[in-house]
Amino acid sequence: MSALTDNTYRLLRAQVTGATDRIVKLALFETVSEVCRLSLSIDPPTDPLSDFAGWLDDDQWLKNHTLVIAGTLARLYAMPKRPWSDIDTARVNKEQYDTLLSYARADAAEAPNIDPTARLLGSIRSRLPGAKDSQTRLALFDVLQEACQRGRIWTELVPFRLVPGKQVFSIAQPGARIVMLLNAQHSVLGMQALNYSDEKIAVRTDIATLNPADLLYLTMALAPSLGADMENPATWMPGDIFASKYTLLLHGVLGAMMLQTAKPYSNTALGQYHTQIYSRELNAAPLTDRDGGLPTRQRWRFPRFA
Incomplete structure (x- = not known):
């Protein structure tokens, strides 16, 4: 999740011109600490000088990074007599932060094993x-x-066994429609050896010449049917x-x-x-x-x- 935390930090720095790393990181630390106490019900981080990527686990960063950004910006813009001080922008971010925090707290109060769809x-x-x-x-x-x-929030890696004499085969997925083919992997075949039409793949190379033990792996982006x-x-x-x-x-x-x-x-x-x-x-x-x-x-x- 380092890419997400790095992008979060870069976004904060880009929004607040002139703020030093120490100031941004301290505001981030205070926000994450508050989220830990009020929403996640876990022990907050103790060292503001430590690597911020370790203040939350990967799943917590993924679910709460928008909340953390709003809270951190609210703190930074509310600082008095700074080049980036902006009380109106601070108020907008504080309202967003309070709204997201109330959502997060309500969600955290629900049964932890509830079906994610429900x-x-x-x-x-x-x-x-x-x-x-x-x-x-x-x-x-x-x-x-x-x-x-x-x-492309739904992707699946699906193996297919190539059968000699069957140059065209269906790649349709039950209960889903195919949005995009992201990758194809095989010990011999390349993408140039494949044609697609109507959720079927045609293999240009004679399958009889291939090792039947080698599977063709297709990574597909899917959507609900x-x-x-x-x-x-x-x-x-x-x-x-x-x-x-x-x-x-x-x-x-x-x-x-x-x-x-x-x-x-x-x-x-x-x-x-x-x-x-x-x-x-x-x-x-x-x-x-x-x-x-x-x-x-x-x-x-x-x-x-x-």
């Missing part, structure tokens, strides 16, 4: 008074489609993605629904706020997606989605 939907429902469950599920489905298409059961979101995709992308999906749905007009939960300002966080998380998602252990994978987009 937890996400429960969090959305509690923040959208008057919203129907069917509306919430539809908004979540739409956000998932965009996050999978643009952010458009024919998914809309009444049962837990079947749309693996539960661990609902858990790891909780913040992304929560803000995406809240932003989309609060920006709707003439609804009990309509709130343009708060909807824009949630949408901004969602967009930021979405842009960062491809950097931390489940890549099947292939961080240098080839970005080969299917022609029909080009």
Whole structure:
């Protein structure tokens, strides 16, 4: 998670011109300490001079980095008589921090073993008074489609056995649609030996000449099937993605629904706020997606989605 913590720190430095590393790190330390006490219910870090990447574990950084950024910026901008002092910007970040902290504390109070899909939907429902469950599920489905298409939040490494005499085979995945082929691995075949059409792969090389024990591994970006059961979101995709992308999906749905007009939960300002966080998380998602252990994978987009 060093890439995420490094990016978090660089973002803070870029926002606060003129602040020294010592000042930024101390504000970051104070924010993380408060989050540990008020939200995570864990012992806060004790040494502000230590490596900040170790103040939280990887999962805690992933789930709370937006909260930590808002709190740290609020502290920095509120400092008096500094080149970067800005009380209005400090107030905006403090409001965002307080909102995110209240969300985090409410989520932490829920049963720890609750199904991640139910937890996400429960969090959305509690923040959208008057919203129907069917509306919430539809908004979540739409956000998932965009996050999978643009952010590639769902990737799988799938092995295929090449059968002599069968030059064309299906790579369709049950309950999912293929968004993009990210990588192909085989002891002999390269990408130039493969053609794609209608969720099928055609192998140009005669498979009979290959070692049948060598598997073809395809890393694919997936999205929930458009024919998914809309009444049962837990079947749309693996539960661990609902858990790891909780913040992304929560803000995406809240932003989309609060920006709707003439609804009990309509709130343009708060909807824009949630949408901004969602967009930021979405842009960062491809950097931390489940890549099947292939961080240098080839970005080969299917022609029909080009």
